[in-house]
């Protein structure tokens with residue numbers, strides 16, 4: 274079986290403080306070779322870099338729209354300074370997660386400004402974007418078309434139907450497919466995975482969030498990835514091996530791993 278990479282797992286979060294070593298060992302024996310730890314807020318970047326170094330994981334630095342209210346005006350400059358400092362760190366592979374979320378209370382204008390700033394940063398440092406997009410696809414697509422960042426990126430935790438999916442894929446973006454696919458009440462997402470070319474997808478879990486309902490757990494972990502591959506194989510009518518090979522190729526290509 275091809276190694277598996279979780280393109281979106283917050284293993285730096287305190288939810289993993291008690292058993293991070295054990296979990297990483299379990300992952301590696303299950304063929305899950307590595308994770309990409311996305312950034313969420315300036316206050317967490319340092320800890321994130323430490324965890325990435327300790328476990329030799331990939332990471333991205335950025336500001337999540339949920340944290341836009343607590344973001345300081347200087348945070349984007351701090352981001353630039355950190356990126357300049359770590360630009361030769363092969364583990365640093367993307368900007369994010371950044372984006373827009375209309376379900377989250379807070380100032381949409383601030384979210385939009387931070388998103389556009391981070392697209393600029395991605396262009397300056399020639400890195401792909403990891404994006405959080407909730408109920409704001411129109412605005413996100415508009416920003417991506419206008420700014421046209423050269424390294425593109427991924428819409429993480431994608432949950433939409435094939436029509437929306439194609440709009441991103443036609444612009445050169447990938448879709449992050451995670452635990453939502455395992456829930457029976459996600460017919461649009463299942464159609465997307467069934468209909469779009471396999472080149473469109475990367476795997477993710479968004480751990481510790483997004484635990485699939487069947488698991489009965491509150492905390493999600495990358496250990497559910499083989500289940501997601503199985504489900505994708507069913508929907509695409511291909512073997513699990515074929516799915517693993519292609520999504521591994523996709524993630525290594527997108528983030529230049």
Ligand SMILES: [Zn+2]
Nearest residue numbers: 281311370479
């Ligand atoms: Zn996330």
